[in-house]
Amino acid sequence: MAELVFHSGPMDCGKSTMALQLDHVHSTHGRKGRVFSSQDRAGEGVITSRLGLSARAIEVDAGFDFWRYVISELTSGKIVDYLVCDEAQFYTAEQIDQLARVVDELQLDVYAFGIMADFRTELFPGSKRLVELADRLEMLSLGPLCWCGARGTHNARTVDGLMVTEGSQVVVGDTDDGGEVRYEVLCRMHHRRRMTATRARATLSPDPLPFDDTPQ
Numbered sequence: 001m002a003e004l005v006f007h008s009g010p011m012d013c014g015k016s017t018m019a020l021q022l023d024h025v026h027s028t029h030g031r032k033g034r035v036f037s038s039q040d041r042a043g044e045g046v047i048t049s050r051l052g053l054s055a056r057a058i059e060v061d062a063g064f065d066f067w068r069y070v071i072s073e074l075t076s077g078k079i080v081d082y083l084v085c086d087e088a089q090f091y092t093a094e095q096i097d098q099l100a101r102v103v104d105e106l107q108l109d110v111y112a113f114g115i116m117a118d119f120r121t122e123l124f125p126g127s128k129r130l131v132e133l134a135d136r137l138e139m140l141s142l143g144p145l146c147w148c149g150a151r152g153t154h155n156a157r158t159v160d161g162l163m164v165t166e167g168s169q170v171v172v173g174d175t176d177d178g179g180e181v182r183y184e185v186l187c188r189m190h191h192r193r194r195m196t197a198t199r200a201r202a203t204l205s206p207d208p209l210p211f212d213d214t215p216q
């Protein structure tokens with residue numbers, strides 16, 4: 001039986017790396033797949049991982065129709081065995097419905113990858129629909145750590161190191177020090193407290209003890 005699988009986890013937990021590995025494993029064993037992404041940090045029509053791997057991908061914009069795409073490929077004689085779908089949080093709920101239809105009616109495996117929730121902890125529409133429809137949810141286990149050392153589970157959006165809670169749901173960006181808007185993965189407690197690494201350094205640094213080093 002074909003499956004719709006949703007591989008999820010916070011930013012920077014290896015989703016794109018695993019998407020590329022999965023495509024590599026299947027394609028080197030003779031299966032024919034198609035790789036999709038949406039608004040990758042590196043631009044359109046590409047899937048990139050922070051480990052340096054990248055591959056061309058079919059860009060999924062709001063008007064893209066998975067069902068029509070696959071039917072058109074199959075009716076023109078091409079082989080399609082599976083789909084790898086990165087940044088699936090950005091897909092519309094209708095597109096996730098199309099993916100489920102591809103699995104059920106055409107018996108193709110669909111491997112979707114994406115973050116579950118936005119910087120306000122609200123589910124993205126694509127992820128919500130995947131949770132509702134997927135045969136299987138897989139949470140990636142080797143995720144980033146919060147600055148406190150606990151497992152990082154929640155994506156914070158930061159400006160100048162401080163967590164923001166207002167703004168558009170979609171702002172493409174990274175966890176490195178590059179842009180003005182950044183993301184930082186925190187444990188839930190520190191996400192709730194808006195305690196980013198920058199704030200923690202400023203507020204938790206111990207006051208130096210009074211220390212008199214003059215010889216007695």
Ligand SMILES: Nc1ncnc2c1ncn2[C@@H]1O[C@H](COP(=O)(O)OP(=O)(O)O)[C@@H](O)[C@H]1O
Pocket residue numbers: 010011012013014015016017018048049050051142143144
């Ligand atoms: N220089 C490096 N050496 C080893 N691992 C790295 C390096 N840079 C990034 N990573 C790892 O790459 C993973 C991020 O991969 P990526 O596929 O881009 O994540 P995601 O798609 O989930 O945001 C993280 O697990 C991170 O620790």
Ligand SMILES: Cc1cn([C@H]2C[C@H](O)[C@@H](COP(=O)(O)O)O2)c(=O)[nH]c1=O
Pocket residue numbers: 010011012015016039040041114115117118119120155156157169170171172173174183
């Ligand atoms: C939390 C959050 C993230 N995004 C964007 C930022 C990145 O471009 C992607 C996630 O990519 P990754 O491969 O998982 O690192 O999503 C966003 O637009 N809005 C958010 O709230």
